[in-house]
Amino acid sequence: MIKVLLCGACGKMGGNVLELLKNDSEATVVCGVDLYPREIGVPVYKQFSSVTEEVDVIIDFSSPINLRERLEFAKTRGAGIVLASTGFSESDLSLVSEYEKSVAIFKTANLSLGVNLMQALCKAAAQVLGEAFDVEIIERHHNLKKDAPSGTALMLAESVNEAFGGEKKYVYGREGIVGARENSEIGIHAVRGGTIVGEHEVMFAGEDEVITITHSAASKRVFASGAIRAAKFLIGKPAGRYEMKDILN
Numbered sequence: 528m529i530k531v532l533l534c535g536a537c538g539k540m541g542g543n544v545l546e547l548l549k550n551d552s553e554a555t556v557v558c559g560v561d562l563y564p565r566e567i568g569v570p571v572y573k574q575f576s577s578v579t580e581e582v583d584v585i586i587d588f589s590s591p592i593n594l595r596e597r598l599e600f601a602k603t604r605g606a607g608i609v610l611a612s613t614g615f616s617e618s619d620l621s622l623v624s625e626y627e628k629s630v631a632i633f634k635t636a637n638l639s640l641g642v643n644l645m646q647a648l649c650k651a652a653a654q655v656l657g658e659a660f661d662v663e664i665i666e667r668h669h670n671l672k673k674d675a676p677s678g679t680a681l682m683l684a685e686s687v688n689e690a691f692g693g694e695k696k697y698v699y700g701r702e703g704i705v706g707a708r709e710n711s712e713i714g715i716h717a718v719r720g721g722t723i724v725g726e727h728e729v730m731f732a733g734e735d736e737v738i739t740i741t742h743s744a745a746s747k748r749v750f751a752s753g754a755i756r757a758a759k760f761l762i763g764k765p766a767g768r769y770e771m772k773d774i775l776n
């Protein structure tokens with residue numbers, strides 16, 4: 528049985544992973560770490576230094592806070608880590624690059640198969656449509672989401688930008704007398720409201736025609752099951768950085 532430590536165990540995603548793993552024959556949650564521990568049926572610690580259980584892999588749905596602590600724990604325990612949290616800063620990302628030399632790290636801003644296919648579709652569309660079409664990305668999430676724009680919106684922007692040799696610059700929302708839209712822009716807009724699980728729309732607006740590629744998640748379970756799949760994938764893998772396309776391939 529694969530022993531899973533759930534970081535962010537008391538949050539919404541943590542709850543979804545815990546629920547799915549209750550009926551899993553290959554993996555089980557041995558404990559959790561959460562800044563605000565509460566009773567969830569497995570031991571939950573406030574910090575990694577208190578964890579006594581044996582751990583094979585960490586599934587992290589928490590936040591960028593204390594990132595080093597969870598990476599260091601993975602390193603000393605020889606465990607893999609699925610970094611599913613979003614909102615990481617540049618210095619957080621450098622830390623991840625430092626630790627991927629000694630830890631098997633699976634990192635993606637979006638664990639759904641559909642969004643990963645959407646990335647490829649957006650890149651292909653940008654390659655065909657080229658500079659004649661303006662690209663704008665609109666993401667919609669529930670009113671409790673802490674980071675904006677979503678990590679997925681940024682991931683989609685990167686895929687589009689790859690088709691332009693990385694030359695596009697991101698413009699986050701627009702306000703005031705911003706003037707005509709420049710061709711070098713990719714607009715990124717974050718909408719927040721109600722209980723929307725996650726919607727991403729990439730719009731290619733050209734002369735007299737608009738193409739949109741859209742993905743909509745109907746429940747958080749899709750991300751939880753993606754994280755479990757990633758955790759199982761990491762078992763026995765050498766140190767390094769892994770992402771969805773490594774599983775899909």
Ligand SMILES: NC(=O)c1ccc[n+]([C@@H]2O[C@H](COP(=O)([O-])OP(=O)(O)OC[C@H]3O[C@@H](n4cnc5c(N)ncnc54)[C@H](O)[C@@H]3O)[C@@H](O)[C@H]2O)c1
Pocket residue numbers: 534535536537538539540541560561562563587588589590591592593594610611612613614635636637638639750
């Ligand atoms: N990669 C994906 O596909 C994907 C999908 C959904 C959510 N997410 C990300 O997962 C994260 C969690 O989402 P959620 O909806 O469950 O949020 P949430 O606020 O419901 O839960 C987060 C939990 O983590 C805990 N926490 C925060 N920082 C912590 C830390 N440093 N150490 C330990 N525990 C900590 C909080 O106390 C809370 O219980 C967010 O960053 C979200 O964007 C990613």
